[in-house]
Amino acid sequence: MRVLLVDDNRLMLEGLKNLLAAHGIEVLGCASNGREGEAMAQALHPDLILMDIRMPVCDGLEATRTIKAHQPEIKIVMLTTSINDEDLFDAIKSGACGYLIKNMSGEAFIEALRGLEQGTPPFSPGLAAALLEEFARMASGTRGQSDTEKGGQREAEKVGLTERQTEVLRLVAAGLGYKEVGQRLALSERTVRYHMAEIMDRLHLENRAQVIAYAGKRDLK
Secondary structure (H helix, E strand, C coil), rough: CCCECCCCCHHHHHHHHHHHHCCEEEEEEEEHHHHHHHHHHHHHCCCEEEEEECCCCCCHHHHHHHHHCCCCCEEEEEEEECCCHHHHHHHHHHHEEEEEEECCCCHHHHHHHHHHHHHCCCCCCCCHHHHHHHHHHHCCCCCCCCCCCCHHHHHHHHHCCHHHHHHHHHHHHCCCCCCHHHHHHHHHHHHHHHHHHHHHHHCCCCCHHHHHHHHHHCCCC
């Protein structure tokens, strides 16, 4: 995985470079604001951009929209201190495929990136639940007007999801990580990832954010 880092905190950049290098992940370059990030993305064509939100000159959300408009194949994950729901929603709507909070451990961070390599966009714990609530609100127009859980179950059955897959989908949409889902259902984390891949394939969805949106529209929670 070839990575571009975009953050105005030099100490953060140095720490990220060292952490990634220690795990065999190539850092192509570092940018200190969104505008520099756009130029470097155009020149270097990274596989992944780790993007801060609050930066001078051009913030991460604007930079994400610009980069995705010109280079949609690049994956962008927000790496930020912001736990603001509005920033989370705007990031996903702008094209980010994941949202990580900077207070996570190095081990969890690397695990999230490894999951991304396997097609699992990363979210810090609890953020999936916030996305679910927002997408459900958008789908129904107002809170409390979504389908019943029973109706959601029928909808899942229509597209061929098994009972187990529906259970996995509901727990992921509720904000649980794959390891936690596995513990709840007495499954290995690898098996949970397999079920999620099958769910995305059957629903013709591309990433975890879209799965959460699907679940929100059908009240699978």
